[in-house]
Amino acid sequence: MKEVRIEWFGNVKNDVMSGIVVAIALIPEAIGFALLAGLSPMVGLYASFCIAIVTSIAGGRPGLISGATGAMALVLAGLVKEHGIEYMLAATILAGILQMMMGLLKAGKLLRFIPSPVMTGFVNALGILIFKSQLSHFIGADITMYLLVAAGMAIIIFFPKVNRAIPAPLVAIVLLTIITIAADMNVTRIGDMGDITGTLPRLLLPDIKLNMDTFRIIFPVSLSLAVVGLVESMLTSQLLDELTDTKSNKNRECIGQGLANVASGLFGGMAGCAMIGQSVINHKSGGRGRLSTFLSGSLLMTFIVALNSWVIQIPIAALAAVMIIVSIATFDWHSIKRMTKVPKTDTAVMVTTVAIVLLTDNLAYGVVVGIIMSALFFVYKISQTVVEKIETEEGIIYRCYGQLFFASTTHFLEKFDFDISNQTIGLDVTHLKFWDESAGDAFDKLIMKYSEKHVKIKIEGLSEACEKLLQKTSLQYSIMPEYVD
Secondary structure (H helix, E strand, O other): OHHHHHHHHOOHHHHHHHHHHHHHHHHHHHHHHHHHOOOOHHHHHHHHHHHHHHHHHHOOOOOOOEEEOHHHHHHHHHHHHHHOHHHHHHHHHHHHHHHHHHHHOOHHHHHHHOOHHHHHHHHHHHHHHHHHHHHHHHOOOOHHHHHHHHHHHHHHHHHHHHOOOOOHHHHHHHHHHHHHHHOOOOOOEHHHHOOOOOOOOOOOOOOOOOOHHHHHHHHHHHHHHHHHHHHHHHHHHHHHHHHHOOOOOHHHHHHHHHHHHHHHHHOOOOOEEEOHHHHHHHHHOOOOOHHHHHHHHHHHHHHHHHOHHHHOOOEHHHHHHHHHHHHHHHOOOHHHHHOOOOOHHHHHHHHHHHHHHHHHOOHHHHHHHHHHHHHHHHHHHHOOOEEEEEEEOOEEEEEEEEEEOOOOHHHHHOOOOOOOOOOEEEEEEEEEEEOOHHHHHHHHHHHHHHHHOOOEEEEEOOOHHHHHHHHHHOHHHHHOHHHEO
């Protein structure tokens, strides 16, 4: 109970303030992503409302903001176009069920396999994507838009020097809204993005046939939604872990995201996941607890229903200013300086991750490619075994270092001289680790090639674990011990 009390009420003032800011910032994002998927604005708003409320209770990361996202919208767009909203709702519910199953199977533990260069690339790509998403607001805009954005950014940067009690983004949004209304400025506002009806969501079941044909249609989409959603949610959760120097329950977050998507689909919303930009806004505004997440969702719906006529008057310029500042703060500027100091492979992974994300507009694709590249580079590095040939009065000794497995066996065997005969050689494997069946196969080839030349091998330094592996995987080691002293 003490932990629950701290998570919910340990930071009330800042959580309330940040919840207000995030609720406002969620509106244009939810509307925009719904339109991207070919849906009505209210579908995105319902999704952000349901997902934020559920994850605030069931999620594993206090202060994490979840809702309708661009990555999920891109996955859903084709399904919506071909089969309509009812199939979209069913796919969203199934995606949530799959995410809960993944959480129960401890999928959150897989996060430790994401290397640091991939995380850096993820963060940098995120900063660029957030900035890029705001550029569309400037197309065809006049000087007023630029001045308002500049003013908003100035307020966000300098207001904390005057007062830190009130979040600067909230001040910027309120002031710019008042100015544009009072001056009757002809600017683009939230209400111009789509029809916002101000009605509450209703519980409903998708109007589809429950048969295998339906399952074949929605399952591939649902699986993509589940994986993409969890990748983004886990990485965002990890980012907040680092920003707050705290730990989160990744498996619980998987289950929480799944429950949220089931709820979203049942209440007429699209699939969603953690929202990186809004999560960073929440953090920058002082939000740390579950209350900030709960309020972001509940206030979002409150604003839409009760304050509809006011909310639609908020200028897009105010929100663009907030998001541009967030993009600048999100980008890891120190990573540029580190590019000349870290290994070139790490730089290649980071840059490739960023490039893939920017080409596909999908953070998950960049992360997957980055992980694969890191794995390949790692395998290449550890496959470089070292074999020292030492000639002594007693004969030749080969001293081996490294890891012997499927990727290093060829390189390992190339280090030996097989143009000798009728003698005994030493094989010091104190610093050589045998890992798999390929290692046993390589050992077989080594023994057989030397046995053909009547060369005996004296093994030194074989550990107990390596000997057990050789007994299981090396035929020559187990049946021809006469060649092994």
